[in-house]
Amino acid sequence: MKIAICDDEELLCSKIEKIILEYGEANNICLEIDILNDGQELLKLMAGGEYFDLIFLDIEMRYVNGIETGKIIREKMKDEITKIVYISGSDNYAMELFQVRPLDFLIKPISKEKVVWAINKTIELTSNSEDMFEFTYNKSLLRTPIKDILYFMSEARKVKVVTEDGYKEFYGKLSDVELQVKSNFIRVHESYIVNAYYITEYSYKRVKLSNGEIFNITRKYRNIIREKLMKGAIFQ
Structure with missing residues (x-):
């Protein structure tokens, strides 16, 4: 399972990465993690053929914000498979997120339980999907x-x-x-x-x-x- 963390806050990225690694070790699951600092970096990687099962995506980022990044993934790249979990310090984005169809929307500070839920849900949806x-x-x-x-x-x-x-x-x-x-x-x-x-x-x-x-x-x-x-x- 491949996971991307896209956020310009280094401490938050490290926190989410730690939770993911601990989850993988506890459940004997191999989880590959890429940490990216802005939406442009993520989009460039995906345009080059890289894919992710799950993306933790911050909304308030420089250059290309998380909402625009998500829209490009869904509309231009036509990727409806990758699960996106948005992260924000505000809860004022509900209507804007509708088009991106996120798996979840997390308000900072991020809890371990929410991150684990997103991983479990992604695994569940992947295992229940057709080959x-x-x-x-x-x-x-x-x-x-x-x-x-x-x-x-x-x-x-x-x-x-x-x-x-x-x-x-x-x-x-x-x-x-x-x-x-x-x-x-x-x-x-x-x-x-x-x-x-x-x-x-x-x-x-x-x-x-x-x-x-x-x-x-x-x-x-x-x-x-x-x-x-x-x-x-x-x-x-």
């Missing part, structure tokens, strides 16, 4: 439900994530994708991994998906696929 495939597209963090993916296609140095609604692509290797997805995905070709759930026709040399697309199975993968089918390792 997602996560990737960076146009400098934005995206997560697509694995069950909605028809297939992955490798082209040059990019991988296309294809669903019934179209596709998005990212820089990566198909071999890395193969390690991330569930066993119901099968490699049929050096350039294709298909979701067995959508296979409507299968033969030794090809498969057909529910959208009508046909994929030839290269010789290298024919016996592997047949063995998986015989053992019931696909369509689980």
Whole structure:
């Protein structure tokens, strides 16, 4: 789990970091923490492909305040996944925070109980969510439900994530994708991994998906696929 603390008060950052580290140690959970001093620094990091599960974000900061930072994350980066907990010395921001849809709003001084609640809630929401495939597209963090993916296609140095609604692509290797997805995905070709759930026709040399697309199975993968089918390792 990755957590960012974005605040220009060094003492407050240290306090929240200490609470998080103690929580991780007590619960045997690995928690990665990045401390940032302003919204611009956070946005630059995220635009470069970094992502966070949870952000503790101060509202009153120099350059770009917390509210604008949150709006950019939600609207420009189109990231609805990252949980944001706002921090402020005032409670006058309720209406302005509506568009950002924060997980919580903490008034200074910050209590340990509130920080722990935010971590627990983030873990709960993450564990209860559908299995997602996560990737960076146009400098934005995206997560697509694995069950909605028809297939992955490798082209040059990019991988296309294809669903019934179209596709998005990212820089990566198909071999890395193969390690991330569930066993119901099968490699049929050096350039294709298909979701067995959508296979409507299968033969030794090809498969057909529910959208009508046909994929030839290269010789290298024919016996592997047949063995998986015989053992019931696909369509689980």
